[in-house]
Amino acid sequence: MEVTLNDYLILSTILFAIGLLGAIRRKNLLMLFFATEIMLNAVNVGMAAISKFHGDLTGQIFAFFIVAIAASEVAVGLGLLILWFKRRNTLNLDSLQKMEG
Amino acid sequence: MENYVLVALFAPLVGSLFAALFGNSKKTQITGIVTSVLLAVSLIASINLAYHIFTTEEIIHFSLKDWIVLGNVNIPFGIVVDQVSVTMMVVVTMVSTMVHIHSNGYMDHDKSFNRFFSYLSAFVFSMMILVMSDNFAGLFIGWEGVGLCSWLLIGFWYDKADIEKSDDIEKSPFSTLSPYSSISPSYAANEAFIMNRVADLGMLIGIFLIYWNLGTLQYDAVFANISTLTHSTIVAIAIFLFIGAMGKSAQFPFNTWLANAMEGPTPVSALIHAATMVTAGVYLVIRANEIFTVVPEVGYFIASLGAFVAIFAASQALVATNMKKIIAYSTLSQLGYMFVAAGLGAYWIALFHLATHAFFKSVLFLGAGNVMHAMNDEINIKRMGGLKKHMPYTALIMTIASAALAGFPFLAGFYSKELILASAFGQHAYILWAILWLTAGLTAFYSFRLVMYVFHGRETHVDLNLGYHPHESYGYVIAAMTPLAILAIISGWWEHEFVEFITHALPVFHPHVTDSTNLILMVVTISVSLFGMGFAYFKFSKDGKYYGEAMKNTFVYKLLANQYYFPHFIENFINKPYLALSKFSWKEIDMKIIDAIVDGIAGLIYDGGKASRTVQTGNLSKALKLMTMGIVVLLILVLIFGSTK
Amino acid sequence: MFEVVAFYLFAILTIVMFVITVTTKNALYALSSLAAGMIFISAFFFLLEADFLGVVQIIVYTGAVMALYAFGMMFFDTISDVEEKIANPRLTFLLTGLVALVVVVIIVSPIVGANITAHYPVGISGNFPGVIVGNVQDIGIVLFTKYLIPFELAAVMLLVAMIGGIILAGKKMDMDLVQDTVQEQNHLHSDFNNKKDV
Numbered sequence: 001m002e003v004t005l006n007d008y009l010i011l012s013t014i015l016f017a018i019g020l021l022g023a024i025r026r027k028n029l030l031m032l033f034f035a036t037e038i039m040l041n042a043v044n045v046g047m048a049a050i051s052k053f054h055g056d057l058t059g060q061i062f063a064f065f066i067v068a069i070a071a072s073e074v075a076v077g078l079g080l081l082i083l084w085f086k087r088r089n090t091l092n093l094d095s096l097q098k099m100e101g
Numbered sequence: 102m103e104n105y106v107l108v109a110l111f112a113p114l115v116g117s118l119f120a121a122l123f124g125n126s127k128k129t130q131i132t133g134i135v136t137s138v139l140l141a142v143s144l145i146a147s148i149n150l151a152y153h154i155f156t157t158e159e160i161i162h163f164s165l166k167d168w169i170v171l172g173n174v175n176i177p178f179g180i181v182v183d184q185v186s187v188t189m190m191v192v193v194t195m196v197s198t199m200v201h202i203h204s205n206g207y208m209d210h211d212k213s214f215n216r217f218f219s220y221l222s223a224f225v226f227s228m229m230i231l232v233m234s235d236n237f238a239g240l241f242i243g244w245e246g247v248g249l250c251s252w253l254l255i256g257f258w259y260d261k262a263d264i265e266k267s268d269d270i271e272k273s274p275f276s277t278l279s280p281y282s283s284i285s286p287s288y289a290a291n292e293a294f295i296m297n298r299v300a301d302l303g304m305l306i307g308i309f310l311i312y313w314n315l316g317t318l319q320y321d322a323v324f325a326n327i328s329t330l331t332h333s334t335i336v337a338i339a340i341f342l343f344i345g346a347m348g349k350s351a352q353f354p355f356n357t358w359l360a361n362a363m364e365g366p367t368p369v370s371a372l373i374h375a376a377t378m379v380t381a382g383v384y385l386v387i388r389a390n391e392i393f394t395v396v397p398e399v400g401y402f403i404a405s406l407g408a409f410v411a412i413f414a415a416s417q418a419l420v421a422t423n424m425k426k427i428i429a430y431s432t433l434s435q436l437g438y439m440f441v442a443a444g445l446g447a448y449w450i451a452l453f454h455l456a457t458h459a460f461f462k463s464v465l466f467l468g469a470g471n472v473m474h475a476m477n478d479e480i481n482i483k484r485m486g487g488l489k490k491h492m493p494y495t496a497l498i499m500t501i502a503s504a505a506l507a508g509f510p511f512l513a514g515f516y517s518k519e520l521i522l523a524s525a526f527g528q529h530a531y532i533l534w535a536i537l538w539l540t541a542g543l544t545a546f547y548s549f550r551l552v553m554y555v556f557h558g559r560e561t562h563v564d565l566n567l568g569y570h571p572h573e574s575y576g577y578v579i580a581a582m583t584p585l586a587i588l589a590i591i592s593g594w595w596e597h598e599f600v601e602f603i604t605h606a607l608p609v610f611h612p613h614v615t616d617s618t619n620l621i622l623m624v625v626t627i628s629v630s631l632f633g634m635g636f637a638y639f640k641f642s643k644d645g646k647y648y649g650e651a652m653k654n655t656f657v658y659k660l661l662a663n664q665y666y667f668p669h670f671i672e673n674f675i676n677k678p679y680l681a682l683s684k685f686s687w688k689e690i691d692m693k694i695i696d697a698i699v700d701g702i703a704g705l706i707y708d709g710g711k712a713s714r715t716v717q718t719g720n721l722s723k724a725l726k727l728m729t730m731g732i733v734v735l736l737i738l739v740l741i742f743g744s745t746k
Numbered sequence: 747m748f749e750v751v752a753f754y755l756f757a758i759l760t761i762v763m764f765v766i767t768v769t770t771k772n773a774l775y776a777l778s779s780l781a782a783g784m785i786f787i788s789a790f791f792f793l794l795e796a797d798f799l800g801v802v803q804i805i806v807y808t809g810a811v812m813a814l815y816a817f818g819m820m821f822f823d824t825i826s827d828v829e830e831k832i833a834n835p836r837l838t839f840l841l842t843g844l845v846a847l848v849v850v851v852i853i854v855s856p857i858v859g860a861n862i863t864a865h866y867p868v869g870i871s872g873n874f875p876g877v878i879v880g881n882v883q884d885i886g887i888v889l890f891t892k893y894l895i896p897f898e899l900a901a902v903m904l905l906v907a908m909i910g911g912i913i914l915a916g917k918k919m920d921m922d923l924v925q926d927t928v929q930e931q932n933h934l935h936s937d938f939n940n941k942k943d944v
Contacts, residue, residue: 003753008794010850011757015764017846022768024725024838030773030815030822032721034780037811038764041787044803052794057870057888060796064885065893067799067806068900072907074811078818079914085822097719729841736848 008049015042027093029081033074040070102153102161106182109146109190110229112139113197117222120215128214130205136218137201140225144194151187155602160184162235169238176318181235184606185452189232189384192456195588196376196463197225202581203467204368206574207474211366217257221372224250228377232384237308237318240385244304244349247378248297254373255365256290263288266672270659275668277421277661280480283361290365293358300348300355304385307341310334324391332396339392339399342385350382350436352410357668359433360417363425367470370425375432375466376459383436383455386443390607394446404444404525408536411437413665415543419550420648420661424469424482427551431506432462434540438521441533447524447610449603453596454517461505461514461589467582468499472555475571476562482551483646484567487560491571494579496556498586503552505589507545508630515627516593520612523622527613541626545633553641752793760786773822777815784808797881 019042022035044063051059081091088095116139120132154160161182169176182190201221208214227250231243263285264274274281283289308318314330315323327335346352351359362374373379386393386403393400414433421427435458442451475492476485489496505512508519518541525534562569573579614622640647652658660666716727763783767776784807791800870884877883889897 001750003749007753008790011760013846013850014761016849017842018761018764018768020729020845021838021842024722024729024842025768025835027722028773030818031768031776033815034767034776037780037807038767038783041784041807044799045787045790048791048794048796048799051796057884060799060885061888061893063796063799064802064889065896065900067802068904071806071811072904074814075907075911076914078814079911081818082821083914091822093722094720096721726838726841729845733841733844733848736845740848740851 005049005053008053009046012042012046012049015039015045018042029084029091029093029096032093033077033081037070037074040066102150103163105146105150105153106161106180106233109143109150109194110180110226110233112143112146113222113225113229115139117219117226120219120222123215124219126215128212132215132218133201133205133208136222137198137205140194140198140201140222143225143229144191144198147187147190147194150182151191154182154184154187158605160606164235173316176236176238178239179235179319180233181320182233184603185384185387186232188452188456188603189380190229192459193225193228193232193377196459196585197221197372199581199585200368200372200463200467203371203470203578204366206578207368207470208366213257217254217366220250220253220257221368224254224373224377228381231381235320237311237320237323240388241301241304241308244301244345244381247373247381248294248301248349251297251362251369251373251378252290252294254369255293255362256287257365257369259287259290261286261364270662273663275672276663277360277417277423277426280423282363282423282426282480286364289358289361289363293362296355296358297348300345303341303343303348304345307338307345310338310341314338320388324389327392328395335392336396336399339389339396342389342392343399343403346382346385347406348382349385350379350440351433352382352406352436352440353413354667356410356414356433357664357671360426360429360664361668363423363429367425367466367473370429371463371466371470374429375462379432379436380439380455380459383439383443383451386440387448387452387607390443390448393443394608397446400444400446401530402444404441404530404533407437407440407444408533408540409437410434411441411540412536412543413437415540415547417661417664418547419543420658422481422483424472424480424551424555425466427482427547428462428465428469431465431544431548432458434544435462435506437540438518438537441537442521442524445524445528445530445533446608447521447612449600449607449610450517450520450524452603452607453599454521457505457513457517457589457592460585460592461502461512464498464582464585464589465502465506467578467585468495468502471495471574471578472571474574476569477567479562479567479569482554484561484565485555486558486562487556488571489556492556492573494573495582496552498579498582499556500552501586502589503548504634506548507634508541508626509634510627511593513589513591513593516596519623519626520596522626523612523614523619524610526618526622527611538626538629542629542633545630546637549634549637550641550647553637558641558645749793752789756786756789756793760790773819777812777819780815781808781812784812795881798885 016039019035019037019039022038023032026032026035044066047059047063047066049059051057051063084096085091113136116136119139120136123129123132150161162180164177164179166178167175168178201218204217204221208217211217224247227243227246229243230246231240234240234243264281266275266284267273270276270278272279272281274284283292311323312318314334315326317323330338348355359374359379363370393403411434414430414437418427418430418434421430435454439451439454439458442448442454471492472485472488472495473480475488479485501512505514508515522534522537522541525531525537562571612619637647648658663669718724760783763779763786766779767783770776770779785804788800788803788808791797791803870887874887
């Protein structure tokens, strides 16, 4: 029994869905960031899988760049998060809302 | 020659526009002078054209400009000047010029002097378009133009208030014994315009039928091909065109507007309701004679209606004391005569009567204007009297005109009326002849009744201490009336030349009577008109009045004085239901349904906006959910529409 | 055989870890399970013969990023449980499930049976004589030839992110970036005017 590309893609999609679920469910800003990380990683897995099964390196390079970007995003995001926490003393997502709706 | 045509057509327009520049200013004499001069120019051009056509027998026909050219529709602004149009042109410009000059004197103290001349010249321009056009569309434009200008002119004193209706026969606006011609000038103007509009619907249908069946509106093409249509189509066309003519020429049941139009200034009545606009209907029938000759049954109907109107109007003039209404009824009656002639196929006779009638009727109105002006706008003939010594010239002219109207031998009206009566007799329409003969007697009677009451007898206005100081009008006014009076005398003498001239364009027609019968008819007719005139003269000299008190209380007297209760009928059975219908449409349909729909749409959008506003919460969690929902939708779409791969 | 076992093992582990990250109420547990998940993902990369990527994943993600998060956690109140209220759990689950399903269907359908030719085939380093054949060498060749510009741009971006992070976290530098309350503004302005050393 072989592991085919489909298996990897299904796995990637499941992981992405978990990340999406987290992004929707979580009200804590930090948890939101975690969910975003999960999604990015899921995509990376998909890229790498495609890259291998079609014998092209483009997928791996793409995943590589995604990793770089994710890292910098975390840096900046956490900085902002710290500032927010200093001001509001809470990380609840609903506190981010200034509009009345 | 084309230049003469253009001058004749556009000179009145130039005058009108010139006067319009001063429309809102105080009276400036220059407007009156300029417009009168321009009309005289138009008159000279028309006479030149008439002479040219008389000598060379050449018809001038050209297209001024293309108007509607789309697909198969081709309607130009075309002009045709043939014998019929040039006759009408001369009559119209002649009367108009004299009326313009007279108005300089009549409207002397009116504050809207300039506006009056603008409207008057505009009217003449529209009438010229009507008679000079070479297709039905141009005719219709002129038709509507004269309708509009007559509305403007009848309602000239639009700020006069409405008179209340009452049951008192001396005060009700629906009675010919009251000093009011109608409820108010603006009411009369609206009545005239709306009645004309309703009749114009008939004419439009006729024109549509012509176009639909023949594909063209040019006279020559239509008349050449008219006999290719089925008989019932031609009957329909003829009837509908005649309905339009009925409106303009105030045939029953569209007749109330003519008498009520006396609310306007008297020169307006002289021009419009004697010589030009009301004759437009007759002109239409004459112009379209080739259609009517194919369907003689419609012609017979026209003649019968004309005879009915003749006696219907004459009977109402018998008891009226409103001077202008008497003259208006006589116009209506003579229009009936013209339609009898046209209906029987005697088109040139109708045209001939149209021309002679224009001359004596207009000068009759102008004289009445002089009298009213002298008597502080008094309109009841019983409150005048003995004005002969104060206004000799006016008296003379009006007497001549009344005699011409009555058919006094060798004056203009005598020739044309004789011809009509002979035609009726010759076509074996003996009933029509009898009605017209009786009407001739009545006409003679009431026209001289008017002359007697106004110019002879006791000076009732002095007896009643009304404080009038009657004086003769300005010299130039009398000078303007004189040519018309002279024409009222002599225009019948050129009957033979006219016949030769006009039968190039109109069918030849001779009353089928032997010479001896003709002589007998003539004697009979002369005797009845002389009897009418004599009776009027002698009864007045003896008694000073005509109807005793006993007569005044009879049903017949009241019927005639109330105009056969026809205005009451219209008021109660047409106006009131229509008003109720309009109110219903406004309140129920317009406000409740249409406004509700429009406001509903606006409300819907507004509420939709209010509901959608809650989507923008600023809450990140909710926004993420929405985003996911959006992604789902897009992915599904991709799946559905991309699945062709 | 070995591959299949490894794949399914790591798959289950990764999924379990991430589910814990997403559902737990304790922030520390979330952090830890996220870190574990990252490691297992790198296992996948090794399975897929993307050695370089796998190593990068461990070093950058698990090492740097998780360390960042861990330091960040020190700022926040992490002992108490995270309170969350969800308006509509069913809708949420439904949505995500739907998305997942659709994505799978989309991605799976065209690839099955499609013929794609590779521009940069795996094993490109075999074309160069004198170079050891391996994934790292392949990536090196491609990264510094075709993707050189994105590489440089990524470097610039990282620099920018670094500077941004310093500014954000630094003490004196947060005045212009976040709207102060009026009080604090006045206080600061008065400090400035009085030439106080802040």
